Amino acid sequence: MGCVFGREAAAPTPHPASAATGASRADGGKGKERGREVERSRSSLSGRKSQVTSTRIDAGFGVPKASRVEGRDKDKDGDGEEAGSGRSGPLQQQRVERRRAKPNPRQSNPPKHVYGEQVAAGWPSWLSQVAGEAIKGWTPRRADTFEKIAKIGQGTYSNVYKARDILTGKIVALKKVRFDNLEPESVKFMAREILILRRLDHPNVVKLEGLVTSRMSCSLYLVFEYMEHDLAGLAASPEIKFTEPQVKCYMHQLLSGLEHCHNRGVLHRDIKGSNLLLDNGGILKIADFGLATFFDPDRKRPMTSRVVTLWYRSPELLLGATDYGVGVDLWSAGCILAELLAGKPIMPGRNEVEQLHKIFKLCGSPSEEYWKKSRLPHATMFKPQRTYKRCIAETFKDFPPPSMPLIETLLAIDPAERQTASAALKSEFFTTKPYACDPSSLPQYPPSKEMDAKLRDEEARRLRAASGRINGDGAKKTRTRDRAPRAVPAPEANAELQANIDRRRLITHANAKSKSEKFPPPHQDGAPGFALGSSHIDASFIPPDASFSTVFPYQKGGQPITTWSGPLVEPNAAVHLRRKKPGSHASKEIQNDSSLRNR
Numbered sequence: 001m002g003c004v005f006g007r008e009a010a011a012p013t014p015h016p017a018s019a020a021t022g023a024s025r026a027d028g029g030k031g032k033e034r035g036r037e038v039e040r041s042r043s044s045l046s047g048r049k050s051q052v053t054s055t056r057i058d059a060g061f062g063v064p065k066a067s068r069v070e071g072r073d074k075d076k077d078g079d080g081e082e083a084g085s086g087r088s089g090p091l092q093q094q095r096v097e098r099r100r101a102k103p104n105p106r107q108s109n110p111p112k113h114v115y116g117e118q119v120a121a122g123w124p125s126w127l128s129q130v131a132g133e134a135i136k137g138w139t140p141r142r143a144d145t146f147e148k149i150a151k152i153g154q155g156t157y158s159n160v161y162k163a164r165d166i167l168t169g170k171i172v173a174l175k176k177v178r179f180d181n182l183e184p185e186s187v188k189f190m191a192r193e194i195l196i197l198r199r200l201d202h203p204n205v206v207k208l209e210g211l212v213t214s215r216m217s218c219s220l221y222l223v224f225e226y227m228e229h230d231l232a233g234l235a236a237s238p239e240i241k242f243t244e245p246q247v248k249c250y251m252h253q254l255l256s257g258l259e260h261c262h263n264r265g266v267l268h269r270d271i272k273g274s275n276l277l278l279d280n281g282g283i284l285k286i287a288d289f290g291l292a293t294f295f296d297p298d299r300k301r302p303m304t305s306r307v308v309t310l311w312y313r314s315p316e317l318l319l320g321a322t323d324y325g326v327g328v329d330l331w332s333a334g335c336i337l338a339e340l341l342a343g344k345p346i347m348p349g350r351n352e353v354e355q356l357h358k359i360f361k362l363c364g365s366p367s368e369e370y371w372k373k374s375r376l377p378h379a380t381m382f383k384p385q386r387t388y389k390r391c392i393a394e395t396f397k398d399f400p401p402p403s404m405p406l407i408e409t410l411l412a413i414d415p416a417e418r419q420t421a422s423a424a425l426k427s428e429f430f431t432t433k434p435y436a437c438d439p440s441s442l443p444q445y446p447p448s449k450e451m452d453a454k455l456r457d458e459e460a461r462r463l464r465a466a467s468g469r470i471n472g473d474g475a476k477k478t479r480t481r482d483r484a485p486r487a488v489p490a491p492e493a494n495a496e497l498q499a500n501i502d503r504r505r506l507i508t509h510a511n512a513k514s515k516s517e518k519f520p521p522p523h524q525d526g527a528p529g530f531a532l533g534s535s536h537i538d539a540s541f542i543p544p545d546a547s548f549s550t551v552f553p554y555q556k557g558g559q560p561i562t563t564w565s566g567p568l569v570e571p572n573a574a575v576h577l578r579r580k581k582p583g584s585h586a587s588k589e590i591q592n593d594s595s596l597r598n599r
């Protein structure tokens with residue numbers, strides 16, 4: 001953590017009631033089950049200074065609370081209801097107290113005393129101010145209780161490290177969240193990810209085990225269980241061809257994880273191979289909840305349509321829907337199922353327009369009734385002039401027959417027809433032989449992360465460039481030929497507000513040297529000609545292959561296209577944007593990250 005300015009001071013024992021509130025609410029009601037841990041953590045918190053290095057994950061994280069004090073906590077939380085009702089004293093004083101206790105809904109910050117307790121417990125004030133709810137009831141781990149082993153992943157908003165927990169010896173993944181100068185907006189998005197992760201508890205959903213920071217730190221690490229592989233990396237490996245029972249095994253786990261998320265009111269909104277992590281025991285876990293959101297089908301509110309990596313994005317999102325539901329994740333799951341069986345991505349569009357045409361070409365263009373019913377913002381602009389007939393059955397005629405009804409359902413144009421993850425789990429795909437294999441029977445694969453594939457590609461490219469120079473051949477030419485599309489999630493997607501999107505772009509653009517991998521500059525965001533802040537689809541941009549060949553450019557085992565995740569921008573541009581110069585800020589980050597002990 002780059003900027004630890006000083007040592008933590010002794011922290012007083014936190015107010016028991018505030019700790020209780022945090023766990024019982026943010027934990028989605030799991031507080032009671034964890035009552036015993038609370039007691040342990042309370043005793044560890046008192047006298048923090050002398051015990052700081054013995055703060056253990058099991059004691060310090062997810063500290064819940066006794067639910068018996070919840071009513072009182074509500075009051076302390078500042079909802080005002082109970083604070084005023086039973087209190088004596090001058091009216092004026094009551095009002096002042098109520099105002100003081102009331103959290104600022106814009107900042108979702110905690111009332112003052114909770115803020116004070118969080119800071120005393122070791123949280124930095126910038127985090128407590130903006131993300132008080134997300135850290136409620138937890139205490140931070142210190143960076144020097146982890147030993148960094150290697151950088152293992154890089155996402156749009158984070159770098160991920162493999163590390164050893166010195167206190168337990170356990171290998172973990174530390175996701176270091178990048179902030180734009182601690183911009184409250186960036187911190188809020190991270191807070192949402194933490195809140196969502198804390199609500200989820202399922203074997204097929206990655207578990208947030210804690211947070212690493214300190215009072216004087218300006219960075220934050222999310223601690224996760226370590227997962228050896230991701231599905232994108234495995235699937236891109238030319239040596240690996242999944243059998244039908246293996247595909248069923250992965251899909252069953254994916255749908256079980258999704259079922260849990262949806263039942264807990266969470267939409268993932270970025271299901272793709274690189275976000276499906278696998279451990280050496282064959283267990284699949286849905287990861288990366290950076291774009292996830294809470295949703296309530298009974299209390300709809302508009303959501304951004306600019307989510308999900310392009311190749312896995314549903315037609316309603318591409319058409320600008322702001323009122324959507326579980327169907328967006330089920331569509332992505334359908335793309336992954338077909339991809340696992342085909343051995344290649346099924347709809348690798350290069351921009352939104354092309355993506356939509358690929359969808360219509362394979363899944364048929366929407367019916368008149370659907371256009372009328374859906375009233376999607378971009379419907380008139382993108383209604384194809386000709387009608388496409390659905391041809392999933394013909395295209396995938398070699399797939400095992402019981403997979404077809406499930407693929408047809410998940411890839412329905414109308415989201416209502418996609419049903420639910422629970423329904424998918426009951427489909428004949430899972431109830432007919434050959435059944436899903438047991439995860440423990442899956443082969444143990446060599447390192448195969450998207451990052452590993454990227455490093456392999458880069459090394460190969462470097463070697464080819466070097467040999468090209470020796471042969472008098474231009475390295476530039478070699479690079480162009482070998483460029484592969486890489487995972488470029490919707491760069492503006494982690495934002496519900498266009499203003500925020502634009503601000504992030506401006507900040508990023510201004511810091512282009514150090515953040516070049518984060519967002520494409522505005523003029524390259526989406527396909528050429530897309531205006532910043534305007535609709536993300538421009539009908540006037542028709543790609544050269546708008547007539548849409550069904551021949552997929554991806555060839556596993558052929559040219560080195562090594563990822564399953566689709567670009568938002570033109571592939572060559574994407575590679576360029578994400579490549580970091582040696583010695584750039586980001587590449588130096590690991591070396592400079594002195595608060596994590598290097599091996």
Ligand SMILES: Nc1ncnc2c1ncn2[C@@H]1O[C@H](COP(=O)(O)OP(=O)(O)OP(=O)(O)O)[C@@H](O)[C@H]1O
Binds near residue numbers: 153
């Ligand atoms: N628990 C984990 N164990 C091992 N590797 C992990 C873990 N979590 C993440 N990674 C690796 O780090 C990469 C980036 O992580 P993650 O997707 O969470 O970050 P992000 O910034 O949100 O990424 P994206 O740009 O894809 O949205 C993953 O693709 C994965 O390879």
